[in-house]
Each structure stands twice: as C-alpha cells, then as structure tokens.
Amino acid sequence: MRDLSDAQLAQLLDKDIFHLISASADKLGLECYVVGGYVRDLFLERPSNDIDVVVVGSGIQVASELKKALGKKAHLSVFRNFGTAQVKYHNHEVEFVGARKESYSHDSRKPVVEDGTLEDDQNRRDFTINALAVCLNKDRFGELVDPFDGVGDLWDGIIRTPLDPDITFDDDPLRMMRCIRFATQLNFFIEDETFDAIERNADRIGIVSGERIVDELNKIMLCRRPSKGFVDLQRSGLLQRIIPELTALDIVETRNGRAHKNNFYHTLEVLDNVCKAQEKSIASDGNGHDSGPNVWLRWAALFHDIGKTKSKRWDPAIGWTFHNHNIIGAKMIPGIFRRMKLPMDAKMKYVQKLVNLHMRPIAIADDEVTDSAVRRLMNDAGDDIDDLMTLCEADITSKNEVRKKRFLENFRVVREKLTDLKEKDYKRLLQPCIDGNEIMEMFHLKPSPVVGQLKQTLKDAVLDNKVPNEREPLMNLLMAKAKECGLV
Template sequence: MQRRAVSELLRVSPVADDLARRFQEAGFSLALVGGSVRDALLGRLGNDLDFTTDARPEDVLKIVRPWADSVWEIGIAFGTVGCQKDARVGDTDQRFQVEVTTYRSEAYDRTSRKPEVSYGDSIEEDLVRRDFTVNAMAVALPEKEFIDPHGGLDDLAAHVLRTPGTPEESFSDDPLRMLRAARFAAQLDFDVAPEVVAAMKDMAARIEIVSAERVRDELNKLIISAHPRKGLALLVDTGLADHVLPELPALRLESDEHHRHKDVYDHSLIVLEQAIDLEEAEPDLVLRLAALLHDIGKPRTRRFESDGRVSFHHHEVVGAKMTKKRMTALKYPNELVKDVSRLVELHLRFHGYGTGEWTDSAVRRYVRDAGPLLGRLHKLTRSDCTTRNKRKAMALSRAYDGLEERIAQLKEQEELDSIRPDLDGKQIMEILGIGPGREIGEAYTFLLELRLENGPMGHDEAVAALKEWWAARG
C-alpha cells in the first residue's frame, strides 16, 4: 500500500509540491487529505486532489489566485476554495481539480439542515471530525510525512469502515455520514463495522434533517458505484431507506404458502445488477434508477385472485407515478425524472405483445413510444428476466432478439427514429381549405395513426386518405 501511495504521490508532485511551497512561503501548512490519501494508498489516485490547511479561506484565495488557471468560491462558506490547474506531468499535459479546505469542525443542531462551520488550528483536530478512519489520513507536504492518528491504514487493509470517534458523535455532527457509510461500502466493497451499523439503526431518523439535495447526491454516488447492491441492502437493513427511499423496503412483500410470488425486493436488486452488466461504458444513472424502481408500483397493486394467484395489474403505470413523485421530492432534474419514470412505465410493453411475430405496426409504436430511450428500454427489458427456468429465460431472450431484428429491418426500409405523418400541418390546411384550429390537430393525429399502422404512404395516397376522412366527418 505504501509503495503504491509513494508512486501515486510522485505522479502528482509537480502540482502538489508546487502548491505546498507557496503555502509554506506564506507561513501556512498544507497536506493532502481524506479521499485523496485513501485512493493513493489503493493505487487509484485521480486528478481530483483534496488538501487541508491552517490558512483561512481569504488567505487561501490570496495564495491560489496567482497560481491556478481558474478559481471558484462556491464552497467558501464551508471553508473550501476550489481551483483548476493545468500542468505538465511527465510527457503529458494534465488538468487537476483542486480543493483546499481550512481545518474545520462542523455540527448540526436538532432542527438545522445546514452545518455550522467553525475553523480549527491543527490537522489532528481536523482529522478527528472526518467521517471514517480511511478518510482521516493525511500526507503533510512537501516533506511527505504520513499522518494517521486513528488507524485508517489498518482499516483500509482490513476493508472496514469505522469512525474516528464514536459513530454516535460522528452521525450527530452530520447525519449524512450514515448514507456515506452505505455509499463507501458500495464504492470500495468494504464492510461496515458492527458498532457503526448499530448507530445507523439507532439514529436513522436523524437523516430527516439533511436537505434533499445532499441525500440525492449521495444516493447517486451509491447507485453508480461498482457494488450498489451492497450499499442499498445496508440502507434497507438499517432503516435509513425508510426515510430516504421508502419505496425500496416496501418491495419486501410478505408471502405465505397459499400466495407464492417472487421476492420483489430481491428481484429488483438482481435486475439492477443485470442492467449494470449490459452497460457499454460508463455507469448509466438513468438505466440504474429505472432498474431499481421499475417494480415499485407492485405493493400498491397487489391483488390475491380467486384461483390463488397474485396479480399486480397496471403496476407499471402506478410505479411511473410513484417514481416521478419520489424523484421530484429528492430534487432530481426534470429531464432525469421524465426519463426514469418513462422507462418504468414502458418496462412491461414488450410482454404486452406476447411471444408471437411482431407486426410492423407494433414495432413502429414500440419505437415511437420509447423515443430516445429505446436503447435503455432494450437493456431494462432484458434485465427484467430473473426466472430460474432456463427454458423460459431462453424463450424470452429469443423473443426479444426477434424484436430487435424487426426494428433493424424496418429501420433499413423507413425512418423509425422520428415517425411523422406524410403530410404536415401546412399541407393539411391547404388541402382542406381551412385555417389553424382543432381540426388540424385531429387530422394530423389521423395521419400519424395511418403512418404507424401502414408505414410510409405516397403523397397522393395520403391526400386521398385525408380527403376521405374529412368527408366522412360531414
């Protein structure tokens, strides 16, 4: 670990040491800290560097402004100054994102949604207020002195998350750290120490004082991590999910010997993992959220039928509404809310067409309804098969292969990505001899339905169909 750390630190030395000398000349200390030290020890230090200093924010600004290529003060109320520095490292030009934070301590009161910040005078005081021991290590610069007062190196080697002080004190200071425990467990594939899990269970309700935006940001980091199931399970098991994403634990529907059905909670986590396996490059937050939430409408729509079966009629429609409501409450951007809820609504559409041959009309409508989400809908639908019956799984896979082949064939013959009627609004008005109004919209809808049902029509055929429709209206 230490050899990896030395290698990583040598790589960023042109930037880190240069900045440290400037602080030293101004009479201040500077240390690489937190996640940067942890990642250096793990051999995965990137170009986002976190530093801590005894300099106050106004002094930090004086030091970094002549040095950095750009500076921002968005976090200065919390003691953080951000900047960007372009530097030559070896044979390449690289861009570094740097944050310098004044030694600090922060705590919540019982009603506040924002931490109260006070500055400290020593790095030891700063490290003890950090969330976990693996993030409470520092490297003093430029001399490269390793500082680890809370055994973070040992915990890093053991792959365990502990708090520098008692977890109760840590989570009382900032309840968001309970979510961060789940996030780091998912990102690093670490285990959470038993005393930390116990505190999370006891203090779960305290997460309510944290703003929706901060909760959302932590959930996003958890969901796009390498092992999201591990973090999500921890949220559910500790009761935190009851406060931040209650639709997830609600999927653990009780079943009995008379009304057997899939464990919807476990099924949803498997669908998430299978969707991740289909990602092509970077983590896809839209796809992962849709996979996680696709069945959240089932608890509200569950019905016990007279023949002993359990049904969930229209759970995709109910689930889409629930998804929109929860994501809106967590202050997700409107476009993201729209995309995820639309995927939840469409995730059963494939099964509505059965396993028979898809008609051209059905293919067109499927593509039109999915729009730009078609690629994600393919992945979500394939991921939603968790049956242990290999014959059934193969049949579903072949059926979806057939659908994708039909889409590809039709795309070679006609424009599917933006299906429009063969006549536009201006042409409709000219042919019918009327001005703008409700009738034009109705005529457009009629022609669109013809286009979806029959494919492209020639101009003369479309004109004839329009005139026939108009005449039938009297």
C-alpha cells in the same frame, strides 16, 4: 491496494503542483497537508485529480500565494464565509481550508467552526480512510499522519468512523449516506459498531435536504453493483425514510401454499443486470462514453416494479397477480420524484415512460412477433426503444433456466425485428415516393444517366429536408428538373 512508505508517498507527490503548494506554505511559515480522498486513492491506486489541502492556519493565504506562483493560467476562488479557497489549474482543482474543529446543534448539519490543529481536523473527518494526511512542507514532504489506522482499514476493506459513530452521525446525518456510498463504491464492509449506529440514528436523516440525499443516491446508482448499497440502506432503516415505496416491496406473502417472489430483491437484481448491460455496451463501443452510463435508466430499473404493492391481488385460480402494475407505477413516479427533489423535467418523463412500457416487449415476445406490434412499440418508445429493451432483458431474472432462455431468445427476435423495421422505415421515410420506374414511364425513357440524375435530385431534396417526402412537392421539383434537361 498497495503499501506505501513515506519515501514512496513523496515520490508519488513529486509533481509541480505539490511542490508549489509546499513552497507557498513554507513561505508563509504554515504547516500544510494533502488529506482525504486524494491520499486514500494513492493507496487504492485509483485516479484522482481533486486535491484537498488542510493548512494549520489560513488556507486562503496559502491558496492566494499559490495563485501568484502559478500566474495567469490559474483561477482563484475565495469563500471567506467558509474560510476556504479553490485554485483551478489545468486538470487540477485544489481546495484549501484551515484546520478546524466543529461543534453541532441537534437540529442542523451546519457546524460552529473554530480554528484547530491537524489533530482536531482529523478528528472531525467522517471515516478513518478519509482521515489520512500527508505533509507537504519541504522538511517533512511525504510524511503520513494516520492517527486512526486508516491504512489498516483500507487493507481490511472496512468503513468505520474515527470517533464515536453515534456522535459522528448525530452531528451530520448525511455521513450515514456517505458511509453506505463509500462501502458500495469501494466494495468494503461497514464495521459492525458503525452500522449499528446508522440504525440507531436513521431518523436523523430527516434534517438532510433532499438534494444532498439524491446526490449520494446517484453516486450509489453509478457504482458497479448498486444493489449492495440499497441492501445496506434497507437493513439500516434509511431506505424506509427515503423511498418507502421501495421498502414496501420487501415482503413475501404466502396463501394456500403459493408465494410470490420478493420484489425488492428482484428489483435489485434487475438494477444490477442493467449495470452489467451498460458496462458491456460501453466496453464494446469504440466511440466511448465520455459522459458515463445513463443513470436514469438505472432509476427506471429501481422503480420499474414500484406499482406492485398497490396492484397485488390474490386469485384462487392462478395465485398472486400484479395486473397493471406498470401503469400504476408510472402514475406514482411524478409524486416520488417531487418528494425526493429529483428533477421534474424530461428525466422524470423518461423514467415514467420506461416504467409504463416495461411490460410491452414481454407481451410481444410471448406472442407472435408481428411487424405491427413492434412498430407500435417503436412509436410509443421513440428514441428510448433501445433503453427499454435493455430494461426488459434485465427484468428476466427467473431461476428456471429453460424459461429464462426462452424469453431471452424471444427478445432477440424482437430486437431483430426492431432493427429490420428501423431500416425499412428509414428507407420508407427517406426514399422518394416517386421511383425510377415511374420517372422512365412518365418521360418515356429507358434506363440511362438522365434517369439517375432525376432520381438523385429527388433523393437529395428529401435527405436535405428541402421538400417533404410527398407526391405533389416532389412532382413539382421533378418537372422543374426535367425541364432543365429538355425533357418537357
């Protein structure tokens, strides 16, 4: 976080794209401002390529003028129904909209829009930190307009709404999800009055489409510590309306003095552990991860114990049990994904598989780690074996350090066995089943270059998938090559 004067803001905006926007607006005699996230991120020293511009007048006119100035390399998209336009140029995406004021009906997130002033436009913004505006017109270039002290809230690490939060959230209930998402992304706190309004308006989330909710959940999932967001979702009452199966885990029952752990908070600890493991993996991978962390492994962590509520039983001899919770949880996944509008394709099957298998490595690590048990696990997990192991290691959240150390050491043994078996199986699958000794015996040869040549012919054929690694087709190939060499 840094403090920025108007002169410093002007210096940071001293780029061709902003001067061209400025010239386009001035040519048309219209006020224009860069607003929202781009300005916020200048103060937070975060990178941002997406630029939102508010024009007091027609945003489409300024966008069209900018397109002319940029020439053929720029692409203009106009959305007249919404009064917006977008200009794409190199790494920049500039969204233009006319300043407006909005009014809502109770049963819809779609507002009635009227032309407005900059003040009207800032009043309709979701949070004070997103209501910052910097003028781009030449005579006021770099001037900050901050009517709600959004900069102060950035310094204090607070999320709050510009106007009455009850009205803000009642008008557009998705803002409640965005509030928690921003608090999670920025590691900010939600101001008390704003949070209380989320609790009061939680039922309003019912008018928001599943796709929009999932979009916000995915953004929370991709935060460094998503547990913060899910705790806020639970405290506010939103989670009960979105994923009640997860809320149901937030309970501790005691019988005869014996209690089970709170599986909701255990789940969030596992989720954060997976995030740490992914962050460590990306940092240590010299090839980089341009696509970012695998969000579906994080969903698997969130749902890995979802079956515990249905499987919970009391056994007087051993206490609380959750037998087959992994199998029950895996069966629940398709229904949850369908209801939440999550994808029903390979991503769902991936999550379902990891939920189903997440107890297997623990069972193997608890016993003698045999080749056959690990090979069966590899066969069932397929290409997702490494993700499964990451999930299982993250699942060790015991406060008993001796027990935790023992499990992690056993998992290390399982990982070593996996690596060893992968190598063995690779060699078994890709090394020709006819070896050099058999070739020498068949043609009465001693070790020599011709033996190496015959071996290489078979190996190349297997590696190039020209023939299956089976005795009969390889023997036919060998005999043909031996004939070329004058051996038969």
